[in-house]
Amino acid sequence: MPKFNQQSRVQQLQLHSRIFLAFFKIGAFVIGGGFAMIPVIQREIVTNKQWVSEEEFLDLIAVTQSAPGPVAVNTAVFIGYKLQGLSGATVALLGSVLPSFLIILTLALFLSSLENNLILTRFLAGVRPAVAALILGVGLKMGFKALRSPFALLLSILAFGLLFFAQLHPFLLIVLGAPAGIAYWWFTGKQTDPTDSKEVS
Template sequence: MQRLPIIFGTFFKIGLFTFGGGYAMIPLIEREVIDRRGWVERREFLDLLTLAQSVPGPIAVNTAVFVGYRIRGLRGALAALTGTILPSFTIILLIALFFADIRQNPVVDAAFKGMRPAVVALIIGPVISLARGMHRTMFAVIAAAALAIWGLGWSPIYVLAGAAVAGMAWELAAAHRKGGTR
């Protein structure tokens, strides 16, 4: 059973050293909870990540909560949540207090501009990692969803709901073909 300070510390470290938002945190969470700590299996992490994307809120926070809950229940979820948001909250609070004074500083502006490409790379990394574990037919689903959202202007909520219904129907049909239920 994992100790709560270890869960808190792990997610605090992730929250402290991640720039670029939730998607940039996913590879760090993945590395810590799967590769380094062995708290969850890769397949289960993908399921938790899918669930985290499906509920309202920041994806990294949702993922941390689901992983924390998975490894230690409600207390684990609270430890992971607190560890994830505390660094960002503290940094944003400090920036808010002093940002007016440094906003026009060319060094600060250059630092933010320099971080942009790294943030993009941090977002692309988990996309490629997740794509490796997917069945080839899922790429057609991705293309159809992107076309529906960006090409046809459909609401992502309807696309997600439709994909959830289609996924359940697919699994039920597969279970029926095998002669049992899942």
């Protein structure tokens, strides 16, 4: 039985509010959206609240990458669903998109006056490198977790080459990565995660 079915009504409402506020805070204060939100989600959900493990978070990113829609919103929905089922997914979705909706609505009202605003232009010029550093940081952290075997390292190098030199779409990389992992397991008879260096045959 899912653990959210074993909780009292009060506990469920409390967790629903915590899920909503966690993703609302992330959506409200992270500039850049998309992948820029992933390191913040990782810190808030994995490190601070410990709702999912590092390994589960890596799996979530892989799944949400292959699903249509923004990766940050998909991640919020998956985490919400894992914690509280359909209702948890709903409040996580609302929490993640509501800040953007309100901010864009406000900006749209004042767009003409902000178009040539020098302060805003300089603000965004400073924010972009910081966002790039955030994405790079979480990429390295996830890489250290995921690339723990020769197979995973080889697959990562191949994917990098296909992405940057062959200009292969990221979605196709994920689609191709899944059968590669299954084929590795099938031909080697490994019974554990092929990205783990502590494999047992």
